Amino acid sequence: MTNNIEIKGLCKQYPNFKLDNVSFNVPAGSIVGFVGENGAGKTTTIKAILDVARRDAGTITLMGRDNITDGPAARQDVGVVFDEISFHDWLRAPQIDKILGNIYKNWDSAYFFQMLGRFGLSEKVRKGTLKTFSRGMKMKLSLAAALAHHPKLLVLDEATSGLDPVVRDEILDIFLEFIGDEGNSILFSSHITSDIEKAADYLVFIHQGRIVLNAEKDLLLANYGMLRCDRATWETVDKAHVKGMRDTGYGIEALIDNRQDFRPAENMVVDKATVDDIMLLTIKGV
């Protein structure tokens, strides 16, 4: 399996924060959900991948090319969407088409407008300045611009945040379609774990600048479970497979990583864990 992104030992030091030995891959043909709380290091990692922030140590390759020394060539195959549109408010879609059409070698103008049409941005709307666009429309335009040069890799930093569920669903469908080409892949950071749960093949969880979990999503959701019991029963639980717990006031909730093998005793319930549960309780620890 080839990797469209390979990160090894990435370190980046800021006065109050550091990325500490971050390593993970984004395999071709997959969507990697990149999750973590605010300030965990998601955006810093993405900035380092795109060379918007320079790494202090480690290596990053995009489609096998170093992201700094061979950056411009590698970025011909990368589409990027940030949480805010990066174009000036008074630009119009046809102008964006002309700008990016003269930057990307593989820019496909017809596909760009086709995508806008598919996103429901009518010709009349497209002729207006971005100032007249809603947030959802701006994000759709950003996504169309990120896709119109037929990249192999999409990097999305909180691209679906602030969007309503209908728009998010449309965008997630586009992601799944994009990934239909086995050479393509997506690195997708989001606070909205339901989106990650729906679309991602792999889950990378970053906490305080360190990767604390990196696994296949289906395997993770199959193995992880939420154990609920009262305090007295909790004392009898073997803690070897407990990844995190919290006292709710009414009893104990614990994250276990052996749900399928776990045999619940009396007064215990074990349910499937969600990505939210995994995130929250991994942070809390045992």
Next chain:
Amino acid sequence: MKGLLLKEFYSAGAYLKNFAIMLVIIIFFSVFTELGTTYVSMMMMMYLLVISISQYSIDEKSTWAPFSLCLPVKRVTIVGARYLFLLLLLVATMAFTFGLTAIVALVRGTEGWLPENLGILGVGTMLFLIVNSIIAPIVYKLGAEKARYAIMIVAMIPVLGAVLFSKQLTALLERFSGLNIPLLAAVAGVVAVAMYIGSMFLSARIYETREY
């Protein structure tokens, strides 16, 4: 490079409405008051300076700067495109201003407008090159928002200098009156161009390590 230049022109296009309003005011005052053709040249040069400086804050406001680093272009190309755009903007403004001044002079029947206005445009060009040479590296280093104060100081220095050292400046200008003015202007022009080129290399070097 072409795509980046297009982006610069489209961004500057945002000023077209303001420019049209300003143009009406300039034409009115230059034709119907005593201000005359020199007013056209001075106002146009001032407006050009404002636009050139505003381009940086527009980029920062729209988060274009970090996005541009994700494009398949080298950082030096991004900086080079801005410097080239400013030069093209300068040339276009000069040509437009010259044409407009000629029309105003014809309407007013002004004689001897050419040398005076060529002088103003020449000084304006040098001022434009020097101011941008100083400001651009500061903006690339600090970002437009933080660089605002530095820009204000850069803009204030000549004004304060002129106010505080007006006597000395007058004496200096009297000394120059005996000199070969065209030669002096040519030397000043070469210095301004050299500063602009040097500034571009400095900005490119600064931007190579810039992070967002």
